[in-house]
Amino acid sequence: MKVAIVGATGYGGVELIRLLYHHPHIDEISVFSSSQEGKSMVDNYSHFIEIVDLTLEKIDAERLKTFDAVFFSTPPGVSSEWTEKIAGETKVIDLSGDLRLKDGDVYEKWYGRESASEALLTQAVYGLSEWHEEEIKHTSILSNPGCYPTAALLGLAPLVQANAIDTNHIIIDAKSGTTGAGRSLSPITHFSEMNDNFKIYKVNEHKHTPEIEQQLMAWGEKELTITFTPHLVPMTRGIMATMYAPVQDGWTKEQIKALYEKAYAHKPFVRLRGEGAFPFTKEVYGTNYCDIGWSIDDRTNRITIVSVIDNLVKGASGQAIQNMNFMFGFEETAGLNMVPVYP
Amino acid sequence: MKVAIVGATGYGGVELIRLLYHHPHIDEISVFSSSQEGKSMVDNYSHFIEIVDLTLEKIDAERLKTFDAVFFSTPPGVSSEWTEKIAGETKVIDLSGDLRLKDGDVYEKWYGRESASEALLTQAVYGLSEWHEEEIKHTSILSNPGCYPTAALLGLAPLVQANAIDTNHIIIDAKSGTTGAGRSLSPITHFSEMNDNFKIYKVNEHKHTPEIEQQLMAWGEKELTITFTPHLVPMTRGIMATMYAPVQDGWTKEQIKALYEKAYAHKPFVRLRGEGAFPFTKEVYGTNYCDIGWSIDDRTNRITIVSVIDNLVKGASGQAIQNMNFMFGFEETAGLNMVPVYP
Amino acid sequence: MKVAIVGATGYGGVELIRLLYHHPHIDEISVFSSSQEGKSMVDNYSHFIEIVDLTLEKIDAERLKTFDAVFFSTPPGVSSEWTEKIAGETKVIDLSGDLRLKDGDVYEKWYGRESASEALLTQAVYGLSEWHEEEIKHTSILSNPGCYPTAALLGLAPLVQANAIDTNHIIIDAKSGTTGAGRSLSPITHFSEMNDNFKIYKVNEHKHTPEIEQQLMAWGEKELTITFTPHLVPMTRGIMATMYAPVQDGWTKEQIKALYEKAYAHKPFVRLRGEGAFPFTKEVYGTNYCDIGWSIDDRTNRITIVSVIDNLVKGASGQAIQNMNFMFGFEETAGLNMVPVYP
Amino acid sequence: MKVAIVGATGYGGVELIRLLYHHPHIDEISVFSSSQEGKSMVDNYSHFIEIVDLTLEKIDAERLKTFDAVFFSTPPGVSSEWTEKIAGETKVIDLSGDLRLKDGDVYEKWYGRESASEALLTQAVYGLSEWHEEEIKHTSILSNPGCYPTAALLGLAPLVQANAIDTNHIIIDAKSGTTGAGRSLSPITHFSEMNDNFKIYKVNEHKHTPEIEQQLMAWGEKELTITFTPHLVPMTRGIMATMYAPVQDGWTKEQIKALYEKAYAHKPFVRLRGEGAFPFTKEVYGTNYCDIGWSIDDRTNRITIVSVIDNLVKGASGQAIQNMNFMFGFEETAGLNMVPVYP
Secondary structure, X not given: OEEEEEOXXXXXXXXXXXXXXXXXXXXXXXXXXXXOOOOEHHHHOHHHOXXXXXXXXXXXXXXXXXXXXXXXXXXXXHHHHHHHHXXXXXXXXXXXXXXXXXXXXXXXXXXXXXXXXXXXXXXXXXXXXXXXXXXXXXXXXXXXXXXXXXXXXXXXXXXHHOOOEOXXXXXXXXEEOHXXXXXXXXXXXXXXXXXXXXXEOOOOOOOHHHHHHHHHHHHHOOOOOOEEEEEEOXXXXXXXEEEEEEEOOOOOHHHHXXXXXXXXXXXXXXXXXXXXXXXXXXXXXXXXXEEEEEEEEOOOOEEEEEEEEOOOHHHHHHHHHHHHHHHOOOOOOOOOOOOOOOO | OEEEEEOOOOHHHHHHHHHHOOOOOOOEEEEEOOOOOOOEHHHHOHHHOOOOOOEEEOOXXXXXXXXOEEEEOOOOOHHHXXXXXXXXXXXXXXXXXXXXXXXXXXXXXXXXOOOOOHHHHHHOEEOOOOOOHHHHHOOOEEXXXXXXXXXXXXXXXXXXXXXXXXXXXXXXXXXXXXXXXXXXXXXXXXXXXXXXXXXXXXXOOOOHHHHHHHHHHHHHOOOOOOEEEEEEOOOOOOEEEEEEEEEOOOXXXXXXXXXXXXXXXXXXXXXXXXXXXXXXXXXXXXXXXXXXXXXXXXXXXXXXXXXXXXXOHHHHHHHXXXXXXXXXXXXXOOOOOOOOOOO | OEEEEEOOOOHHHHHHHHHHOOOOOOOEEEEEOOOOOOOEHHHHOHHHOOOOOOEEEOOOHHHHOOOOEEEEOOOOOHHHHHHHHHEOOEEEEEOOOOOOXXXXXXXXXXXXXXXXXXXXXXXXXXXXXXXXXXXXXXXXEEEOOOHHHHHHHHHHHHHHHOOOEOHHHOEEEEEEOXXXXXXXXXXXXXXXXXXXXXXXXXXXXXXXXXXXXXXHHHHHOOOOOOEEEEEEOOOOOOEEXXXXXXXXXXXXXXXXXXXXXXXXXXXXXXXXXXXXXXXXXXXXXOOOOEEEEEEEEOOOOEEEEEEEEOOOHHHHHHHHHHXXXXXXXXXXXXXXXOOOOOO | OXXXXXXXXXXXXXXXXXXXXXXXOOOEEEEEOOOOOOOEHHHHOHHHOOOOOOEEEOOOXXXXXXXXXXXXXXXXXXXXXHHHHHEOOEEEEEOOOOOOOOOHHHHHXXXXXXXXXXXXXXXXXXXXXXXXXXXXXXXXXXXXXOHHHHHHHHHHHHHHHOOOEOHHHOEEEEEEOHHHHOOOOOHHHEHHHHOOOOEEOOOOOOOHHHXXXXXXXXXXXXXXXXXXXXXXXXXXXXXXXXXXXXXXXXXXXHHHHHXXXXXXXXXXXXXXXXXXXXXXXXXXXXXXOEEEEEEEEOOOOEEEEEEEEOOOHHHHHHHHHHHHHHHOOOOOOOOOOOOOOOO
């Protein structure tokens, strides 16, 4: 099987290469870039030397159609443009935010730019692997979830679906390593000012807010707004989402536990820590796992849910491959069986 | 003026020495330790070489009475024991948690040990400098606030006092550098497993929870319980408290802003960033400042408040000196006029 | 094939598990510990949850003999004791320093304890994979090199063997991440005092000094002493050895380059960066690679050689598996084909 | 006394402000920038809010002449240009490299640009405070040493002056925090790729090489070339220089020790750790100290010298103020009496 990666020089693309490189069903990888045609991946990333021998090609629709799957790990607007041109001829897996929001108006409000066509938005399946397996298996246009939404939604899903929490009071306090901010240089991620520092950003303004809401509303079958706050941790990889909501009357700790266990019993990449046990971000480093713990406070009747992922793997490239596995009928875990790099 | 530091070998004690060393009204510092009598501070901390020439003495009540002020930066149970013996003969500034909770039962529930005597608890003033100046000026037993409560309370005070937020739904998501966990060795703070890692701990079980609640109830004049979650950031110093609450009906953004501005207009160590502007922890590094920003979300009608401090300064030793300044009639900022060490 | 890991709860053991877990020829792993019999690996390392289900067994000679290979990742003195009991019945791969120094007196001087028996020392092969392939293939007792010696020796080998540098003036200035210091708690590696700090230790006293000298003398066929200085970097993994020596008269840059290229042309884990190009530690993160660059200074006629490895992989467990591959006739790269985790 | 800082928005300028802010003899600070006229320091650095209220002015010779002293913390070429215009009218303290190398040809070779005029180079005093106090006191143009040279020269001075080491074999292996690379954005100091990474750069090509050589030759009274290698440590501040040289015949450990003690007996900012005791970078954090330790190896007859500084203080702004103190007849330590910020 042959795959293309468009936008291969960003961290998402680089992680796709790392993971696909040992995927049992991938025979050939090609890489594309809008600006670096003719340069090699090694020119951009010395760690690939003697391992990854790939030269960046110009993005071209006819060429892209020759692949079994095309991954887009690109800035806003790129994947929707090219997907229009190649849809139907190849399978598309889009790691950008272009196709995540089904309502074009919401997209335009939060992204500040024109949305993809309604046809494309309708066709694209939002691929939260653990919850949308069937739709993913039958689509040829896959919109891969954002990193924060993946961590948040996997932690909240069983509770919202069962109406076990009051969705009017959901708070998501999320913390990410700096790779979430990409490779573009910025004073915010300049080492001298990010090291030994903890930052908050885009309070009440982050694009992942409506993405989380859209899915929670689909599950909860009612309108809601959440409060979502992203922070930057002085570390390279990892997201922790700490989430809060009031438990609905009548729900016991045992019932909550049962909800989680039922939801994820057969999901290979979700590891439940149980009530009162909490994961740390490094415990999923370099892997596709999402680890979840929670605590219900008798004093406040509020539940605190903690969910951790590696933002570049389960939060981006790993989940994209998990989705590719579904789309092509491979085993869900193909190419993703990794032990965390710890410490 | 002569001061004693009991428990001088912990980070709180070391920071007291750093700050007192240049305090204009301190002539002499003596240091005490329960276990290291006869050793010098330099034996414990090489960075003091040729600057701080202090030898640790055995803790002795008669000796402690000879000082103008005695700082306790000690594990649970130590300061309450010794304060009983020296109260009335000298002024006590207690950085431990022994005298913070006015209700002995609450102390025993959260600390899992016997509380100080009721007499002592009654006498001790909880010294959140910006809000308790008058009581502090007239006490000889000062209980210095915890690090997390300092950050949280300074951020919430104007809103709770004015009843501008719904105190039934206060969430405090706090993040601290590792010095908050002290110098005792632990696998949690072993560099190899704390570096590039983000941790959560004591969910719904941290001792600072009732301390925050006690003060909020005093201000709000009604019962409440909060949700408080501490996290460990891979950095040395700094706390950020990200706090959430619904805004009460009728409050405008302008009114909220006015509350903050009125509250802190004449407080030299609180720096308001304003609505939509947020501080990072490193911006107060090494100083006694508490920087506060906030955002009110029209969609959710919820306010997000962000408060940062240096946990060892405003969260411990700096505030203790600020309180000492009040207790002895010095200028509030004496010895604490520092520019943040940045970057 | 069945393997045992003795001392599985240290970082070396944990990394062996991570790597062996996907080794194509390993069917079964058992773990042994002198102090934690009956506990599971997950009790020690939460990141193994749902992946590694191994219970620690008591160390027992008869039991160890039933394995095809036994890895020792143990403190000084343990592997030599047990190897005496099981030698001949199974193959031993020793990651500790017990069997590295051929001269018992030198061992006793640097390690401050009794050396292994002369019989054992004679029998054990020092397994620097790239240079001792033939001996490794024919031994059943393998002494795996230390982390610093691996980085240093791979960088110096071509030059010393060809007598291209003056071995009377070799300086090795080495820098390591903190995992090299293991999991034992120490004030040196307490996060609060290691973060944002750079440390030097055991100047002229590190045990790896005679190990490096022994091999250089074997190659250079003459007596020599080196200066070796280890440092601790505030990072988790990685070693950089920066090495200095005068170039012998008559050697040109082209000849030096040819020496390196000839030496490592067919070595899959050594990646030459060439003259004037230098690797960073993270570029080999999580892998068995050793990357080497160098610069010859016309002004001083001195060569600077830079060699980087991941101390837990090529510097310990990865090289141990590379050696196992040789000992059992597997492909050299079996189980070790990994792309660096970057960033 | 009134001072100007030209190039105030870089880290050197910001650190000058931090230190001068509490200097007992400074009444007024003005700041200048070539590109940010009219912006305030707070626009550039939020941590200055409510403390430092300074607006950047356009650089103007007539205006600069009105100050008692002008600090230049500027890129190559700027200070030499402006110093030509204001020399004689005010005192200049230049933190850039423009005036450090006395030989214009050497400057042009290493800096790749035209040197300052010979008149200016002749007039400027190279101000290594501990060694050039007399010249500094009588100059009005002070060239402040580079960060690496400061650490290296203070460690080597007593040995080279006494001819106690063989200057043909001096190796300086230096490690710096990232602030040494300034505030300009670069992939090298992007947090995601600098964190958990150790880097080497400009091997045999760093501009500080001839600066160190120039001073060593002045002391040793003979030609020499050194090998100097800079590295980047994933930390914010601090330099450690690890230095190597053969001890000349006949020198005992006691004599070496005596050399150091004599040299620095009355130098308030040099703290000798003695033989076999070594400083860590964080032990001088935020201060003007230079801590020095050393070890003489009987096996190799080589000395290893370790010198640490805070690159922004003793390596730049602190030493500049120490020199200003000399130039204006103030106490050497005025404004520089600080306890290290530790941990």
